[in-house]
Amino acid sequence: MMAGVGGGNDFQWCFSQVKGAIDEDVAEADIISTVEFNCSGELLATGDKGGRVVIFQREQESKNRLLSRGEYNVYSTFQSHEPEFDYLKSLEIEEKINKIRWLPQQNAAHFLLSANDKTIKLWKISERDKRAEGYNLKDEDGRLRDQFRITTLRVPVLMPMDLMVEASPRRIFANAHTYHINSISVNSDYETYLSADDLRINLWHLEITDRSFNIVDIKPANMEELTEVITAAECHPHQCNVFVYSSSKGTIRLCDMRAAALCDRHSKFFEEPEDPSSRSFFSEIISSISDVKFSHSGRYMMTRDYLSVKVWDLNMENRPVETYQVHEYLRSKLCSLYENDCIFDKFECCWNGSDSAIMTGSYNNFFRMFDRNTRRDITLEASRENSKPRAMLKPRKVCTGGKRKKDEISVDSLDFNKKILHTAWHPKENVIAVAATNNLYIFQDKIN
Amino acid sequence: MEYKVEAHRIMSISLGKIYNSRVQRGGIKLHKNLLVSLVLRSARQVYLSDYYSGACLNAQSEREGNEWDITDSEREKFPPSATECDRVESTEEPQPNEQPEKEREYRENDDEVKSDQVDCTSTLQEQNQNSSLDSVAKVSSETPPESITEPKESPSDSAVAERDSTPEANGESHQPPKPHVCSNRKRSAEESESGDSPQKRTKVASSNAKEDEEAEEMDTSNVSNLITIFGSSFSGLLSKESAKPEAEAEDSGQICCDQMLKNLNPWSTAIVAF
Numbered sequence: 001m002m003a004g005v006g007g008g009n010d011f012q013w014c015f016s017q018v019k020g021a022i023d024e025d026v027a028e029a030d031i032i033s034t035v036e037f038n039c040s041g042e043l044l045a046t047g048d049k050g051g052r053v054v055i056f057q058r059e060q061e062s063k064n065r066l067l068s069r070g071e072y073n074v075y076s077t078f079q080s081h082e083p084e085f086d087y088l089k090s091l092e093i094e095e096k097i098n099k100i101r102w103l104p105q106q107n108a109a110h111f112l113l114s115a116n117d118k119t120i121k122l123w124k125i126s127e128r129d130k131r132a133e134g135y136n137l138k139d140e141d142g143r144l145r146d147q148f149r150i151t152t153l154r155v156p157v158l159m160p161m162d163l164m165v166e167a168s169p170r171r172i173f174a175n176a177h178t179y180h181i182n183s184i185s186v187n188s189d190y191e192t193y194l195s196a197d198d199l200r201i202n203l204w205h206l207e208i209t210d211r212s213f214n215i216v217d218i219k220p221a222n223m224e225e226l227t228e229v230i231t232a233a234e235c236h237p238h239q240c241n242v243f244v245y246s247s248s249k250g251t252i253r254l255c256d257m258r259a260a261a262l263c264d265r266h267s268k269f270f271e272e273p274e275d276p277s278s279r280s281f282f283s284e285i286i287s288s289i290s291d292v293k294f295s296h297s298g299r300y301m302m303t304r305d306y307l308s309v310k311v312w313d314l315n316m317e318n319r320p321v322e323t324y325q326v327h328e329y330l331r332s333k334l335c336s337l338y339e340n341d342c343i344f345d346k347f348e349c350c351w352n353g354s355d356s357a358i359m360t361g362s363y364n365n366f367f368r369m370f371d372r373n374t375r376r377d378i379t380l381e382a383s384r385e386n387s388k389p390r391a392m393l394k395p396r397k398v399c400t401g402g403k404r405k406k407d408e409i410s411v412d413s414l415d416f417n418k419k420i421l422h423t424a425w426h427p428k429e430n431v432i433a434v435a436a437t438n439n440l441y442i443f444q445d446k447i448n
Numbered sequence: 449m450e451y452k453v454e455a456h457r458i459m460s461i462s463l464g465k466i467y468n469s470r471v472q473r474g475g476i477k478l479h480k481n482l483l484v485s486l487v488l489r490s491a492r493q494v495y496l497s498d499y500y501s502g503a504c505l506n507a508q509s510e511r512e513g514n515e516w517d518i519t520d521s522e523r524e525k526f527p528p529s530a531t532e533c534d535r536v537e538s539t540e541e542p543q544p545n546e547q548p549e550k551e552r553e554y555r556e557n558d559d560e561v562k563s564d565q566v567d568c569t570s571t572l573q574e575q576n577q578n579s580s581l582d583s584v585a586k587v588s589s590e591t592p593p594e595s596i597t598e599p600k601e602s603p604s605d606s607a608v609a610e611r612d613s614t615p616e617a618n619g620e621s622h623q624p625p626k627p628h629v630c631s632n633r634k635r636s637a638e639e640s641e642s643g644d645s646p647q648k649r650t651k652v653a654s655s656n657a658k659e660d661e662e663a664e665e666m667d668t669s670n671v672s673n674l675i676t677i678f679g680s681s682f683s684g685l686l687s688k689e690s691a692k693p694e695a696e697a698e699d700s701g702q703i704c705c706d707q708m709l710k711n712l713n714p715w716s717t718a719i720v721a722f
Contacts, residue, residue, distance in 0.1 A: 083628055089475075091474075091476065092473055092474060094473055094474035096474075117474060117475075179478055180475075180477060180478070180479075182479075198478045198479055199478075217552075226482065227482075227517065228482075229478055229479045229482055231479065248482060248483065249481055281455075281458055281487055281491055281494075282487065283492050284483065284487070284490075285483045285484045285486070285487065286481065288479075335454075335458070338458070338461065338487070341465075344480050344483065396615070407564040
């Protein structure tokens with residue numbers, strides 16, 4: 001299925017599935033903290049605050065139901081990280097999964113990296129659907145056979161069994177981060193990956209766990225001089241020597257690993273001049289970038305700050321080429337959002353497969369899509385009320401002032417506890433996964 | 449006025465967040481605390497510049513104004529002396545929780561108290577420089593120098609040297625600790641801190657960053673000390689605000705506020721632009 005040309009509004013987004021408990025009472029451990037499709041889109045992984053990873057697999061498209069593409073069903077569930085205690089610093093290390101990144105598939109097994117605040121683990125997910133039967137020394141129960149009873153030799157035979165999916169940790173990359181890991185990114189060389197915390201970025205080799213190279217270090221000699229931290233980092237999708245990292249000051253630095261061993265000096269520096277008329281107490285907070293993503297083409301990158309999404313051309317450093325307002329109506333509410341901590345929410349953003357559309361989340365379980373070609377945008381809601389199979393999603397609108405039309409929702413009625421921080425777009429098709437607290441919604445484009 | 453109230457509110461919220469971050473699971477989050485400290489600093493600047501700009505404008509508009517009356521009368525009531533400060537602190541009513549711990553802390557060393565005065569005035573000077581308000585400096589310089597005893601200067605100076613991390617004017621220790629004293633006068637019920645606010649105020653700048661350093665060390669005991677420091681500095685600022693309207697002459701206090709409000713317009717644009 002080819003990805004559609006055009007963007008959000010040319011599509012008719014329909015509800016497909018929802019995963020997770022219906023219960024109003026949400027257990028903290030069930031809150032989804034990361035969502036990621038694998039490179040083919042066949043698998044969809046989620047990580048949660050309880051340190052678990054759940055992988056969904058798309059079933060093969062059935063001939064009977066042509067109108068709906070394959071559904072995602074649970075493929076594997078495992079506990080990736082456990083809470084730990086750092087005795088030296090008297091600190092508890094949360095088991096929450098901050099990021100999951102898939103490795104490109106090279107054999108029958110699937111590999112992914114999962115990271116909490118301090119440790120990254122490489123997991124191998126493999127299938128077992130055959131079992132050897134007819135052992136000589138033990139019988140079917142596994143009990144050892146009485147040796148005197150063995151009169152003949154036989155060759156064990158592989159018999160089919162119920163599919164079993166096993167997840168095993170193949171590498172554990174630990175003790176390399178003093179601060180909290182916020183990003184991991186697999187390099188296009190498929191041999192290395194980077195991990196970033198608040199002040200440092202490390203480069204790892206997937207095979208080597210006992211050391212990593214520090215490639216960015218912005219820790220000042222005197223911590224009193226600290227003014228910014230690293231908020232996200234990503235490897236370039238094609239150039240294995242290039243990566244970017246964003247900061248809490250709203251800047252992005254592009255670095256070339258060929259230039260020097262330590263990439264403290266950037267090759268490119270992306271910053272948009274601040275608009276002095278919109279200055280407030282919270283200007284610095286809302287300019288902090290929460291996510292940075294390269295386009296699939298590698299020519300653009302997208303950044304998300306609190307109120308907007310910006311698309312940057314890598315060849316132009318002084319301003320973004322496109323800016324999309326996600327929820328500008330919140331600008332006048334920044335003080336309340338500061339009080340209830342919502343201003344610190346870290347929204348992610350994602351590209352569609354053809355880079356023609358981008359998506360990001362908002363509050364009240366709303367998420368937004370922007371068509372880069374037509375400049376149209378749409379607001380949709382992930383809710384159980386719109387969860388009839390193949391039900392089309394109705395566009396939502398937030399009323400910013402004046403008379404509220406029917407079907408509009410006023411800013412003050414928005415539920416700020418229902419936030420969509422994590423979304424993912426299938427790499428090839430118009431299928432999206434949206435994490436709403438403890439529920440995972442999957443929406444598909446209705447086939448035109 | 450409302451900017452000050454708003455700034456004050458934001459400061460208290462920020463301090464609450466920093467305090468709560470200590471007990472959060474997963475340790476102190478550097479990014480969030482950095483952002484909160486930036487907001488705290490901005491709010492503090494607005495709050496203080498608003499206060500001093502108001503004082504300056506009053507002085508400019510009314511040379512014989514009530515502002516001066518207040519300062520003169522207060523100066524009479526509380527001749528700036530280290531011993532006086534000590535007395536003020538000791539007459540403070542006992543307040544719950546951290547109070548005993550802090551009083552112990554503060555009474556430990558007389559020098560510490562003396563340096564408070566100096567720090568206070570130095571901060572005053574710093575604010576003067578920041579807002580380039582000559583008249584406030586005039587207010588300070590007109591204080592009769594004889595009210596400050598000589599012997600105090602040397603320990604104060606040394607205390608300044610070791611305490612101040614922010615660049616100060618050259619330790620003119622003859623500045624009156626008037627604002628410091630004012631803040632000691634009035635203590636609202638909810639404030640449970642004692643009055644070494646100016647000292648802690650200068651430390652806030654370094655403490656903010658210091659907390660980041662603490663974040664690296666992830667040493668919660670140090671952070672708890674910093675939180676008490678933040679708390680006391682905040683209370684000092686709060687007392688400062690209440691000192692003004694609750695000045696000896698209630699009317700003059702009212703007039704001060706009115707004057708400030710009248711003159712706020714040219715400054716309000718500056719604050720809005722901020």
